[in-house]
Amino acid sequence: MTKKRTSLFLVIPTVAILVLIVIFPMFYSITVAVQNYDIRIPNHTFAGLGNFIKILTDSNFYHAALVTGIMLAVELAVEFVLGLVLAMLLMQIPLSRKLYQPILLIPMMVMPVVVGYVGRLVFEIRSGPINYLLNVIGIQSLQWHASPHLALITVMILRVWRWTPFVMATLLAGLLSLPVEPYESVQVDGANARQTFFYITLPMLKPVITLVIIMRALEILQAFDIIYVLTMGGPGISTMPLSLYTYLKGFRYWDIGQASAAAWLIMIPLSILVTFFVKMMEEEEVEVEEKK
Amino acid sequence: MRKAFVILMALMLLAAFSGFAGGQKEGGTPSGKPYEGVKISVVAHSGHHATPWYKEADNIKKSLGITLNVIEVSPDELYSREMLELSQRTGAYDIIQYNSAWVGDFENYILPLDNYIAKDNDAIGFNDILPAFRKAQDIWGGKKVSITIDGDTFLFYYRKDVFEDPGEQKAFKAKYGYALPDPPQTWQQVVDLAQFFTRKKGQKLAGRTLTKDFYGYADQAKRGRVYYWYLFRYVPFSAPNPHYFDPNTMKPLINSSKAVKALENMKELLKYSPPGVLSWEWDELYNAAMKDGTVCMWIHWTDEGRGFNTLAPLPVENPPKPVLGIAGTPGVKVGGKLYQYTIVDSAWVASITKDSKHPDAAYAVLKWMFAPSERNLSFIMNPDYGWDPSRYSHFNSKEWRQKVPGIENYLNLELKALEKGYPMLKIPGAFEYNDVLDVNVSEYLAGGIKTAKEALDRVASKWNELNKKFGVEKQKAFYAKMWQ
Secondary structure (H helix, E strand, O other): OOHHHHHHHHHHHHHHHHHHHHHHHHHHHHHHHOEOOEOOOOOOOEOOOHHHHHHHOOHHHHHHHHHHHHHHHHHHHHHHHHHHHHHHHHHHOOOOHHHHHHHHHHHHHOOHHHHHHHHHHHOOOOOOHHHHHHHHOOOOOOOHHHOOOOHHHHHHHHHHHHHHHHHHHHHHHHHHOOOOHHHHHHHHHOOOHHHHHHHHHHHHHHHHHHHHHHHHHHHHHOOOHHHHHHOOOOOOOOOOOHHHHHHHHHHHOOEHHHHHHHHHHHHHHHHHHHHHHHHHHHHHHHHHHHHO | OHHHHHHHHHHHHHHHHHHHHHOOOOOOOOOOOOOOOOEEEEEEEOHHHHHHHHHHHHHHHHHHOOEEEEEEEOHHHHHHHHHHHHHOOOOOOOEEEEEHHHHHHHOOOEOOOHHHHHHOOOOOOHHHEOHHHHHHHHEEOOEEOOEEOOOOEOEEEEEHHHHOOHHHHHHHHHHHOOOOOOOOOEHHHHHHHHHHHOEOOOOEEOOEEEOOOEEEEEOOOOOOOHHHHHHHHHHHHOOOOOOOEOOOOOOEOOOOHHHHHHHHHHHHHHOOOOOOHHHOOHHHHHHHHHHOOOEEEEEEOOHHHHOHHHOOOOOEOOOOOOOEEEEOOOEEEEOOEEEOOEEEOOOEEEEEEOOOOOHHHHHHHHHHHHOOOHHHHHHHHOHHHOOOOOEHHHHOOHHHHHHOOOHHHHHHHHHHHHHHEEEOOOOOOHHHHHHHHHHHHHHHHHOOOOOHHHHHHHHHHHHHHHHHHHOHHHHHHHHHHHOO
């Protein structure tokens, strides 16, 4: 067998699997998105762009997009800052790190459904410990997930609690892998802690930060479990993100055509976002290579 | 090559034997067990609802020869899983437990039971099931399609210990100009009572000082099932001839002026409800009312009625003996006449699937589990299983009365309330119709939609869209089947 044939032979299974699990479902979902596809109705008539138009003229879709956008911006920012601060703190205590790190990782290991249920108890308006503590310091009880204004904040608090350890662990791994030479050099040059952080640590940590942001952004766009258990998207639609919106269309209302159309509409900005971050990562890698 | 041949032969032999075992004919085997070797798969609501099936699996095996395979699915996912398996004709289930509201979606996949019931002279006791449950849950288009598992309905509960206090009675009459109604019969009376009994910690209740805030009324108002609490009002407010749709045109009646008043009543009562009630699911309402004792009136499933003797004392100093009041849900007076209805929850029923390879064996399993017997009564009497009474043999049981003194009050009152049973929506897409109602009611209560009219107009518009999607004429025919 020639080298070319051998390569082809080795590549074919990968391509076949890719076609089967990625390309085929994608094309199939396009065919579904242009049909009036309801599993309970035998004839699936051609809808053209009808499903896309229905989604784009549905005010709930835009509200769900807004909820997702808020979650994306707030959670990314808070988790990143908290995660970085915790990672930096753990860097300062190398001896006791082994003790604190596993403890800080516990929230990440709790199942999201459990987080949702526990959230219901912890934020319970009349008997929950959070409101009890607020009362102790003289603040009136808040309505948390029962309030249309606070429900999304409650969801985000729980999600930040669950996911910050992941951000912390990844950034900590990044910090631990940084070379020590640049630090020694800037110390000789007389740089203070702020300068060291902004001009040495952050730039060198950029690839890890980009990776963390991509992974977190993708997860936030799929946020579902905690919301499903805690609020079911309510009160009203105040905590309904795009994932729950699509789920309800597809698996509660069985309008698979509209659900597929919604999924495609969500995929467009998602692809742009991922492409943007990947490009950023590639550019940084090139920069690092050039510096070397 | 030789090795491959041997493996192939072995596989063929194995297939032949398994085919022989699987192809065993029903009825009459050397062991004397009528369905020896037959396997029946039951898909059931996960957790406590599945327990009776597991409990009886060994007995069914011993007596009928049937191996019972219980597949537990969480109630949230039950519809999706069943719909998927049934519509794809996978034959994964012989018996399905489902909410009878889905019968319109499932009718093509479930077996009518009329012939079975007629053949053995109703050994399963179909006529033992209360008419309210039979009509609202088991009969579809005139055919008997299911057997009630769980006789779910809703009752009105209240603090009789407070209602019977002479001081409170006197003060109520002085303020509202009529005698304190025990139990309240109309929703307007509920509003008055809720306003009257909502008190702050430190104030007096039944002549004693409150140690906690006390609230007049509470709904289970979390998004997801809040529509039930709207329907408790919608149906009586739509008297004397309540309907979800105009049966002749399928025009939604959900945004009528009466429907708007019903939703406004719901919002009015929020003023006298505990804070955070918009996030309350079953546990929160049950705990606040039964374990914390801080709610005066509420509507819930029958769990409270069965657990009447576990009611917490009032949150007052030296509380009186707690007494739970039970009644039918309030009504509305139209032209001086009182109209009260008891919503029969579409709740859990069992059917045999058309794809079952062993329908006779599946029916034998249903008979084993549900025919009037000590066994069936034991499932109902055990509150841990979550199967509520649905049959005359349950409600009139001497054994239950002897075992739980005082239970007769609940049994008699529920029996009486069910004389006015009213069904929930059961046409195809019922889940969607209800969910559209739910999200808009939730949004109105949360303040996202300004007026009740606007919220219900949105529901009506979406219901019209759904009618068109499923076909107006088809839905009209299904809607008619609901009442046959």
